[in-house]
Amino acid sequence: MAKERVLLIFSTETYDKALTYHLIHDCNVKINILKASITPGKEGHLLIDIDGSEEDVASAYQYLTQEQIKVVPANRQISIDKDLCIHCGACTAVCFAEAMSLNRDSWQVEFSPKKCIACGLCVNACPLRIISIAGDNLACTMVE
């Protein structure tokens, strides 16, 4: 069995094809939607857990790729060079998932990887440029 958390990025056109239905019905995997953000006419982001046998998960990946949906393994997410952080809070301004948050006692910025949907907005919001996304240069493609 395999359980993987992935972020799907697609044009809203693709979304109309009821992709979760396909994944469940044709690929035989369980889908748990953790976060959805869809801008009509533009781009949709869907953070999901895919649960199923190794084979079924592989077929789900295959289906998504063939539909030209960008699949980002969310386990790999972002990394922060914490030693260089000045705790300005600029990243918390854009993190609607609230993965980046200010501790209002110490006023230090804390990162909860579990909440992160790898949207990449914080990468450019950080004035010290200490946040990066492992893998391809996804941040820019997603945000603009």
Added chain:
Amino acid sequence: MIKKSYEEINSKIKNGTAVVLTAEEIISMVEEQGIAATTRKVDVVTTGTFGAMCSSGAFINLGHSNPPIKMSKIRLNDVPASGGLAAVDTYIGATEVSDSDENYGGAHVIEDLVAGKNIRLQASSYGTDCYPRKAIDTLITKDSINECFLFNPRNAYQNYSAAANSTDNILYTYMGTLLPKFGNVTYSTAGQLSPLLNDPYLRTIGLGTRIFLAGTEGYVAWNGTQFNPSKPRNEKGVPLGAAATLSLVGNLKNMSTDYLKAAVFKNYGVSLFVGIGIPIPLLDEEITQFTAVRDQDIQTSVYDYGVPDRSRPALKTVSYAELKSGMIELNGKKVRTAPMSSLYKARAIANQLKSWIQKGSFLLTEPVAPLPSEANILSLDERR
């Protein structure tokens, strides 16, 4: 009425008996013990702020080469620096951007200098009889150059407006990334810890005031540019918008990269985070009252940065207590707020300055002259 002089306070600092609190600590002391007792017991209140301050830069004297050159075009790590200052003096502005890398600028050169790194100096000249050389390409460090001092024309804004965005697109501004349709609000002041909000009429801050500047001692050199003490104030005397500013100077060679950090704001450019702390002597009860200012006593306006006009509309007046809570109401909706300046670092600065004063290594100065009590800002009109 209790009155204390600078001399009395300094002699206490020298013999290690001065009582020093930060601008946050003084609040509860005043609440518990009242103004008179606090004024009697406490000598100095320390403040702090750590924010991006674009109007910053450094003067450098590069020293003379052999044969000498009268540098007219100067670049430091490919960032243009000012020519036209005699032969080997220059000024590097924090927001100047490199010719080859938009994510590197004057602020980075300044931070790299402080860090002791090598900086590539390239300069050219037309050549004169006394300065025959026409070009030079070499490396400098803070130890290989003569004077090198930070000289910031406009720092430490007394209050600053908060920012929001009404448009359908993300805006990348010097107030950070503003999400569409009022998706967030950003603000950039340390509130109750901020230097000029603790002495709103600048009774103790003037020309020559010794301060904490980026990890070492610095001085108030002049009023800052766009100095505007005539802004409307609330009943506590706190200006409701960007009012007073300071022009600051200090020896860059003694500064620390903990308190001087280059920043890049996407689609805006480069800026410099500067750490500033100002000690306020409790000379009398009125000053104590001022330093006891709380976030709920300080208001600012939220402006719509989606309106590309000098007179963009104010959307709402909010207090720093509301802004710091993480959420405010805007147009009937709850909107997330986020700071752009580091309160964590501001606290560290106020505490560092406090310990310098407690140890007797930092004495207070009486201003040589006060800053103007009235001034107005002119705008640039186009004419021919």
